[in-house]
Amino acid sequence: MMRRKAVIAISVFLMFLAAATEGRAEFNVSITDNNNYLDFGAVKCGEEARIALKGGYHHAIQCVSTNGNTWYLKIDVIRPFTCGDKTIPMDNMAVVVEQQVSGQGIVMYGTNRDIPLTGRETTIYTSALGDNTGQQVVLNIYYTLKIPENQVAGSYTANLQYVMIERL
Amino acid sequence: MKARIYFLIFLASLLFPAAFADQDTENLYASVTVLPNFSVNLDNNLLDFGMIQPGQTVTLKEGSPYNRAICISNKGKIWYLKLSLVGDIIGPAGTKIDPSSVKWKVYDVQGNGSPVEGWQNFGATPVLAYTAGGDDLTGREVRVSLQYSLTLPDKAVAGHYVIRVLYSLTEER
Numbered sequence: 001m002m003r004r005k006a007v008i009a010i011s012v013f014l015m016f017l018a019a020a021t022e023g024r025a026e027f028n029v030s031i032t033d034n035n036n037y038l039d040f041g042a043v044k045c046g047e048e049a050r051i052a053l054k055g056g057y058h059h060a061i062q063c064v065s066t067n068g069n070t071w072y073l074k075i076d077v078i079r080p081f082t083c084g085d086k087t088i089p090m091d092n093m094a095v096v097v098e099q100q101v102s103g104q105g106i107v108m109y110g111t112n113r114d115i116p117l118t119g120r121e122t123t124i125y126t127s128a129l130g131d132n133t134g135q136q137v138v139l140n141i142y143y144t145l146k147i148p149e150n151q152v153a154g155s156y157t158a159n160l161q162y163v164m165i166e167r168l
Numbered sequence: 169m170k171a172r173i174y175f176l177i178f179l180a181s182l183l184f185p186a187a188f189a190d191q192d193t194e195n196l197y198a199s200v201t202v203l204p205n206f207s208v209n210l211d212n213n214l215l216d217f218g219m220i221q222p223g224q225t226v227t228l229k230e231g232s233p234y235n236r237a238i239c240i241s242n243k244g245k246i247w248y249l250k251l252s253l254v255g256d257i258i259g260p261a262g263t264k265i266d267p268s269s270v271k272w273k274v275y276d277v278q279g280n281g282s283p284v285e286g287w288q289n290f291g292a293t294p295v296l297a298y299t300a301g302g303d304d305l306t307g308r309e310v311r312v313s314l315q316y317s318l319t320l321p322d323k324a325v326a327g328h329y330v331i332r333v334l335y336s337l338t339e340e341r
Contacts, residue, residue, distance in 0.1 A: 007293075021194070021310040022274070025190075027191075027192055028192045029193065029194050030191045030194060031194050031196075035196065035200075035324045036195055036196050036197060037196075037197050037198075038197070038198035038199070039198075039199050040194060040198065040199065040200035040208075041200070041201065041255070042201040043200055043201070043202060043203065044203045044205065045202065045205055045242055045307050049200065053199065053225075057200050057334050063189070067190055069190075071190075075196075076193075078195075081198070081200060083202075086244070088200070088202075093198075126310075129308075134205075134260065139235050143198075145198075145200055146201055147200070149307060150242065150303065150306045150307040150308050150310075151242060151307060152201055152202070152242050152243070152244040152305070152306050153202050153203060153204035153242050153243050153244065154201070154202075154244070155199065155201050155202075155207070156199065156200050156202060157197070157198065158197075158198040158199075159195070159196070159197060159198075160195075160196040160197075160198060161194065161195050161196065162193060162194040162196065163192075163193050164192045164193070165190070165191040166190050166191070167191075
């Protein structure tokens with residue numbers, strides 16, 4: 001009976017300790033100015049639209065981690081561009097890191113190179129040692145979207161998500 | 169028993185951190201308007217039958233298409249190509265002949281729709297030449313090749329005859 005109570009007490013103490021430690025840890029991704037909307041405007045078939053309003057980029061993605069682990073910044077296609085039953089294949093959209101303002105990690109394909117959204121999840125950035133101890137990583141990003149030649153006219157919308165995660 | 173399970177879960181979280189990896193997300197919303205394209209163009213719009221004698225029939229470029237109507241629509245709806253004669257058939261010194269003297273025919277089609285078969289007369293209203301189908305509705309270029317023929321009536325004046333044709337792309341049958 002005593003042994004059982006001791007195990008419960010130790011478990012509870014360790015969980016509190018873990019919770020308290022986690023409370024102090026920082027692990028978050030944010031978008032500057034809460035600018036979470038990508039409006040590519042009105043585009044003709046076969047043409048490419050680019051969103052880069054802030055002098056070369058659209059918004060900055062900021063990531064902070066104090067966990068000490070390698071992390072990855074990915075972009076996740078929750079719902080592709082859709083208009084009724086018509087879709088625009090998502091590999092027509094690309095994320096471009098215009099500038100790596102801070103951070104020691106690796107931008108996929110390097111800066112100013114298209115990172116096409118070829119699958120459900122696309123890795124944008126892999127952190128390095130110095131990125132895992134609280135230094136803010138800032139990436140200036142713009143987006144391109146090419147409308148295929150044979151795309152039905154209409155208003156399309158898509159949902160995407162930046163995911164900062166410690167698992168590849 | 170429960171206590172041991174809690175303890176084991178906690179230990180597992182320490183030993184296998186990947187299974188309990190940290191994660192944070194930010195949502196993005198995107199929109200684009202794909203503009204409609206609805207057009208018809210011709211590669212040759214001169215319908216000149218040249219010198220023709222009463223009773224004679226002239227087919228422009230006989231045995232091959234004379235011109236092509238190049239149609240594009242990405243509006244996702246069935247469309248129709250129609251032909252109509254504009255004004256009169258003008259001959260020498262302003263003489264006119266009956267519109268039934270001119271016929272047209274769809275020679276061949278690069279598209280997935282249905283052409284009207286055989287020689288046709290022009291009517292008082294635009295006449296159907298082609299009904300779009302399949303991926304004709306999603307922006308592919310559809311080429312409808314056409315032929316034209318003029319038979320000069322016996323009582324008409326010999327001379328040089330020219331016609332003007334209007335090619336209409338419409339979503340109304």
